[in-house]
Amino acid sequence: MAKETKRDYQTMNAKLAEIIEWFESDKVNLGEAVEKYEQALALIAEIEKYLKTAENKIKKITTRFQGPSLEKEE
């Protein structure tokens, strides 16, 4: 089975926001509501796990930054 693409906070949070928006709308469908609620709980658990484990990556640029070379008098 193909490994699921690693999900980031922004993507998961956007999905959660979509579900909250659905609940805030006037749609009332019990079957769908239960399904969405379960999806939301799973997402919340996943986001919490991500927040507790994700680490920052520090990448140092190797370029040495300096000013432009001095223009010579013509």
Add this chain to the structure above:
Amino acid sequence: MKELIFSPADFVAVFNQTLELAYPVVAIQGELTNFRVSRNRWVYFNVKDELASIKFFGSVYQLPGPLQDGLKLRVVGTPRLHPQFGFSITFQSIQPVGEGAIKKAADFLRAKLEAEGLFAPERKRPLPEIPRRIGLITAANSAACADFIKILNERWGGVEVILADVLVQGMEAPAAIVGALDHFEQISPLVDVLVITRGGGSAEDLVAFNDERVVRAVAGSRTPTLVAIGHELDISLAELAADQRASTPTNAAQIVVPDRRHIIIQLDNVGSILQKFLMDTIGTIQTDLTGGRKYLTSQVFSSLDQAKHSMEASRKLINVFDPRAALKRGYAIVKKGRDHVKSVRQVVKGDNLGVELSDGKIKVVAE
């Protein structure tokens, strides 16, 4: 000693070679005089003290901002004897020296850039709520860099920090900071936010952040900028040009990412809110069902009521036409045999007639 005889050109060449060997780069500190800019490109001025005055030459791109005669400056450059124009120092960098001069130079620049609208609030862009990639411009081995990364790691994870190691003070700092800003302009995709930071220091230490080239590069950045210079007193011009400023490197990390602990608490709240939403959904469905039942019951009762009213009306109407009601009021029904007598012409003398009253019948003979 044997007398050396040079041609002017040879002397200039030898002189320059000697200078290059002995003093390839010099730093001279003094008061600025005769400052002028030619064709918007070439800059000429002298730096003097009580006893001497030295000529300088260079390009406007090396200026730290607008300058005025009388300012105390430190100028770094290469001394050189020009074949036609004589001795001058080609400057590479200029820095105001002493709090008075630094403040004065910053004030000139501030007035100039303010007039251009570089610090206008409407130019400010919001920083991304949660960045995926941060460009960090600072001295890699500084406490400021360590503080920023420490707080960033404490608060949030999953961010890629691209660190540009630059000098944040000294004559070369402005060019280095501008170089790093240029680098972040070139990379694709752009980072989500640029953080430029250093710790506190004297006015002289922080002078690079009042350099026109740095301030313009910050203002011109395509990526939103956060500048955090750890100092209490005057705000640097780079901070004024940035989309947002922070008071210290730690404060910069606090602004640039949220605290994961707060988000986790919020997520727990979201769980409770969604549970309430679900219960509300169930409640709404129940209310709808109850409402439907009530509606149907009321419809049935209303139909029954209507039927009852209708029957009552009919009954009243029938009563009006009931002949017995007329008999009660004193009228009588006269019959001859089986026929109702409606006219005297139907009756002749001696006819036996039946008269019906409300409480009984009597027989009579017509006379």
